[in-house]
Amino acid sequence: MKEYITKIKTDFDSDLVNIKTTQDIVDIKAKYIGKNGCITDLTKGMKDINPEERKKLGMLSNEIRKYVTEEISKKEEEINNAILNEKLSKEAIDITLPGTQVNNGAPSILEKVIEDFEEVFMSMGYDVVDGPELEEDRFNFELLGLPKGHPARDAQDTFYVKGDELLLRSHTSPVQARVMLSKQGKEPVRIICPGKAYRRDDDDATHSHQFTQIEGLIVDKDIKLSDLKGTVTVICKKLFGPDTVTRFRPSYYQFTEPSVEMDISCFNCKGEGCNICKNTGWITIGGAGVVHYDVLKGCGYNPEKWSGFAFGFGAERCAMLKYGISDIRTFYNVDLRESQTFDRKEEN
Numbered sequence: 001m002k003e004y005i006t007k008i009k010t011d012f013d014s015d016l017v018n019i020k021t022t023q024d025i026v027d028i029k030a031k032y033i034g035k036n037g038c039i040t041d042l043t044k045g046m047k048d049i050n051p052e053e054r055k056k057l058g059m060l061s062n063e064i065r066k067y068v069t070e071e072i073s074k075k076e077e078e079i080n081n082a083i084l085n086e087k088l089s090k091e092a093i094d095i096t097l098p099g100t101q102v103n104n105g106a107p108s109i110l111e112k113v114i115e116d117f118e119e120v121f122m123s124m125g126y127d128v129v130d131g132p133e134l135e136e137d138r139f140n141f142e143l144l145g146l147p148k149g150h151p152a153r154d155a156q157d158t159f160y161v162k163g164d165e166l167l168l169r170s171h172t173s174p175v176q177a178r179v180m181l182s183k184q185g186k187e188p189v190r191i192i193c194p195g196k197a198y199r200r201d202d203d204d205a206t207h208s209h210q211f212t213q214i215e216g217l218i219v220d221k222d223i224k225l226s227d228l229k230g231t232v233t234v235i236c237k238k239l240f241g242p243d244t245v246t247r248f249r250p251s252y253y254q255f256t257e258p259s260v261e262m263d264i265s266c267f268n269c270k271g272e273g274c275n276i277c278k279n280t281g282w283i284t285i286g287g288a289g290v291v292h293y294d295v296l297k298g299c300g301y302n303p304e305k306w307s308g309f310a311f312g313f314g315a316e317r318c319a320m321l322k323y324g325i326s327d328i329r330t331f332y333n334v335d336l337r338e339s340q341t342f343d344r345k346e347e348n
């Protein structure tokens, strides 16, 4: 029996040298220490041997089992390490390769300008409200003094969506009618509404079929044109710098009477004349006026008691002037260089 155990050890040692894979490990375990392995078999026949012999044999078979188990687990560890190392070397990262460049994001210039407007108006007690971009003809035109067939409608080349009742709003002024109607002629109104508007314009450096306006409306007792002038002047000084001078030129809109065009002194040349202001010294930033008698009436306010002023700033125009952008399409073609330039300007 002793010789047999010695033979098992010799066989095992020579088998172990050839173990290369995890499957070899499984096989060698089965051959020697598995349920039907030759070392396991040793103990099976022991009950027929005399106690003295059995004890000796027991010790020997324990020894060989211990030896075989330890050797196999050493080998197993060796193989697993080799597999891991191979995997690691295949997956090694070449740190000399150039990385993918990730550009920093930056706030949109247009959003920033809108936020500036909101902040200044809110500090003066205005609420910021929203209105639908898909609008009814009634709000976009009729309640603003532009009945069907009115020639001035043609000036706002409108995108009609369904028949002649539903359209993409051609300006943000319909929000005025919506807000007034919601208050049922009872409360004062003081709102601004920044939002998108749409016209069937051909896109070029100064026109876009989609653009942004900042609409404003105030309705209260004794509101006059001079209140509009004062408010706009304060706002423009805050937004464009304390030296900014405002100018109001007579104009015509169906929903205001009188109506004005709002200009500010050119912040580039301070009124001397340059290419930004086309040598006039002035830059137009929007339209405004005293809310028309019929508009107040049509929107549920008694024009004998209430009065108001309204205005609409061109947001892209203000942003272009403030940040020296020469093409309105910059706002709609995502180009990080533009907003990053803006970021740097803000820092300075």
Ligand code: DAH
Residues within 6 Å of the ligand: 170, 171, 172, 173, 215, 216, 253, 255, 256, 286, 287, 288, 289, 290, 309, 310, 311, 312
């Ligand atoms: N809605 C006008 C436009 O798009 C701008 C405007 C002018 C708005 C006068 C007003 C206003 O609120 O009072 O051309």
